[in-house]
Amino acid sequence: MIDLHLTKPLQTAHGPALLDVRLTVAAGELTAIYGASGAGKTTLLRLLAGLSRPASGHLRVGEEVWYDQARGIWLPPQRRSIGFVFQDYALFPNMTVRQNLEFALPDTSGKALVDELLELMDLGELARQRPQQLSGGQQQRVALARALARQPRVLLLDEPLAALDVPTRLRLQAALAAAHQRFQLTTLLVSHDYAEITRLATRAVELDGGRVVRDGVPAVVLPVANATPGFRLTGTVVAAVPSATGQTLQVRVGEEVIRVEVDATTPYQPGDMLVLTGSVQRGR
Secondary structure, three states, X not given: OEEEEXXXXXXXXXXXXXXXXXXXXOOOOEEEEEOOOOOOHHHHHHHHHOOOOOOEEEEEEOOEEEEEOOOOEEOOHHHOOXXXXXXXXXXXXXXXXXXHHHHHOOOHHHHHHHHXXXXXXXXXXHOOOOHHHOOHHHHHHHHHHHHHHOOOOEEEEEOXXXXXXXXXXXXXXXXXXXXXXXXXXXXXXXXXXXHHHHHHOOEEEEEEOOEEEEEEOHHHHOOHHHOOOOOOEEEEEEEEEEOOOOEEEEEEEOOEEEEEEEOOOOOOOOOOEEEEOOOEEEEO
C-alpha cells in the first residue's frame, strides 16, 4: 500500500500554485492520474520516485518510510523499489535490447527474468538489436520491460504511450495490463487518454491546481460528456427505457453500469454496443 501526503510549490501557466496531494493506493491497484497540463501529475510521480524533493509531508510504501519531513527521513531514488517509464523511452543507445534489461537487474541472479520479459513483451527476436534500430512501439516495450527488470514494488508510468499510433497503443495497453497482473504491481499511470484509463485502471484520480478534485471508478468519474476529440468509451446496453426525448439507457462499461440519455431515431436494444465519444454512436 502507498500512503502519501506530499506538498511542492508549482509554477504553472496561471502563476504559482502548491501541489498538496493526499492519497492512499492499495497494493496491486492500477490508479490513473489525469488532469489539465500543469496540474502536477508529473511532479507527483517525480516526488514518488525521489527525483524531486517535497516541501513537506510523508510517503510510506508498505512498511517502509521513503520520506517523512517531520522525522527527517529521505530515501534516495536508488534505494526506492520503483520502476519509471517515460514517454521518451530513455534507453541506453549503446546497449542491445537484452543489455538494457540486464543493466536494470538488481543482481545477476535475474537472468531468467530477462528471458521472461523478452517473451512477455514480444521482444525475443529483437534482443540483439539496439534502440535506434527499433520502432517507437518496440522501444517503449523495451522501456517497460527494463522497468520491470528492476522487480519494483511500484511502477510509475508518465504518459508512456501518448506518442504512439492507435494500433500500437492498443497492443502496448494489452502488454501493460498483462505485466501488471503477472508481477502483482502497484501502478500509477499518468494519461490524458480517457479510453486508455478506462481500459487499464481500476481507479482514476483527477488533479487540478495541484490538488485531488475527483477520485473514483473511471467509468463513473471521467467527464464523458466533455470528452476530448478521439475519446472512446465502449459499453453494452443492458436496459433501454423510452424517455421524453428518446431513450434512457443503462450501459455496462467494464464492471460498472452508467446511465446515458440518447435522442435515438432507431431504438436501442439490450445487447447493442455503444461507443461514447461525448456523443453516443451505435456499434456492431
